[in-house]
Amino acid sequence: MPELPEVETVVRGLQRVLPGRRILDVRLGKTDFIDDPAALAKNLPGRRIARVRRHGKFIVVELEGGGAGAVSSSLLIHLGMTGQIIFCAPDAPIAPHTHVFFALDDAREMRYTDIRRFGQMRLLVNGAQDSALGALGLDPLEATETEFSARVGGRSARVKALLLDQHVLRGMGNIYTDESLWRARIHPRRLGATLSRVELHELFRAIRQALTEAIRLRGSSVSDYVDAEGMRGEYQFRHRVYQREGQKCFRCKTRICREVVAGRSSYFCPRCQPAPRAPRKKFRQAKRS
DNA sequence: CTTACGGCCTGGGTGC
DNA sequence: TGCACCCAGGCCGTAA
Numbered sequence: 001m002p003e004l005p006e007v008e009t010v011v012r013g014l015q016r017v018l019p020g021r022r023i024l025d026v027r028l029g030k031t032d033f034i035d036d037p038a039a040l041a042k043n044l045p046g047r048r049i050a051r052v053r054r055h056g057k058f059i060v061v062e063l064e065g066g067g068a069g070a071v072s073s074s075l076l077i078h079l080g081m082t083g084q085i086i087f088c089a090p091d092a093p094i095a096p097h098t099h100v101f102f103a104l105d106d107a108r109e110m111r112y113t114d115i116r117r118f119g120q121m122r123l124l125v126n127g128a129q130d131s132a133l134g135a136l137g138l139d140p141l142e143a144t145e146t147e148f149s150a151r152v153g154g155r156s157a158r159v160k161a162l163l164l165d166q167h168v169l170r171g172m173g174n175i176y177t178d179e180s181l182w183r184a185r186i187h188p189r190r191l192g193a194t195l196s197r198v199e200l201h202e203l204f205r206a207i208r209q210a211l212t213e214a215i216r217l218r219g220s221s222v223s224d225y226v227d228a229e230g231m232r233g234e235y236q237f238r239h240r241v242y243q244r245e246g247q248k249c250f251r252c253k254t255r256i257c258r259e260v261v262a263g264r265s266s267y268f269c270p271r272c273q274p275a276p277r278a279p280r281k282k283f284r285q286a287k288r289s
Numbered sequence: 290c291t292t293a294c295g296g297c298c299t300g301g302g303t304g305c
Numbered sequence: 306t307g308c309a310c311c312c313a314g315g316c317c318g319t320a321a
Binding site for chain 1: 312314315
């Protein structure tokens with residue numbers, strides 16, 4: 001499941017091949033995950049790709065303008081859980097769940113496959129950029145510690161929910177949230193506002209370290225994630241808690257626990273990451289005395 | 290406004 | 306062999 005490090009890895013791969021290429025043709029399969037399929041087919045053919053960048057978990061393919069040279073529109077791609085971008089010859093066999101084909105002027109085809117179709121594709125024209133991407137929060141690798149502490153420490157929601165909230169920080173998903181909280185020794189059910197200055201500092205550092213290390217290892221391939229070159233990542237071998245329920249904590253040997261927090265499976269060490277004092281009243285009372 | 294939660298989308302994996 | 310069920314990430318509606 002592509003989160004910031006995986007998307008960053010894919011984008012770096014795309015940056016090596018896409019800038020300067022012209023899109024000759026677009027063919028569509030299933031389009032229920034595309035905002036306006038007709039707009040893609042109508043506007044993309046003939047356009048040249050200026051550059052590729054990442055915005056949170058979005059891949060932004062910026063297209064050259066109609067002639068003025070200014071970037072006027074962008075193709076936004078979100079990989080969801082199972083989205084993949086692959087390059088191949090136009091006559092190469094079509095992998096199952098391939099839904100978009102971009103014919104390029106280097107005699108290759110860029111294809112988008114997505115088993116679950118939880119991904120998203122959208123063409124942003126002119127000023128639309130800001131409204132669509134502007135609502136997202138800070139990039140965890142660009143934010144300062146002060147900004148981060150204000151965003152997370154000033155909220156009363158669970159820290160797990162805050163880190164997953166793309167309007168707070170853009171790019172974190174379940175894996176890197178859990179890995180960061182373990183590194184910082186913070187329980188996922190802790191509330192943002194109860195975190196001490198030191199804890200916020202540790203969490204900020206932990207997030208940066210986890211993401212940076214994961215990018216260096218080209219992301220985590222937990223299911224079928226591969227980058228734009230078809231390579232698997234290697235950060236899954238460095239996971240300390242994610243999907244390690246019942247296995248020993250790398251720090252203290254305590255068994256890793258799994259609990260649903262903020263609607264997501266959350267993995268943590270019950271000893272390194274002590275639970276907050278007063279758990280939710282509801283659950284307290286629900287427990288038979 | 291903020292937060293919590295359930296439901297929805299889809300299909301591969303699991304377990305009976 | 307089949308099949309019900311769970312789960313994943315993001316988003317949206319609803320309720321407190």
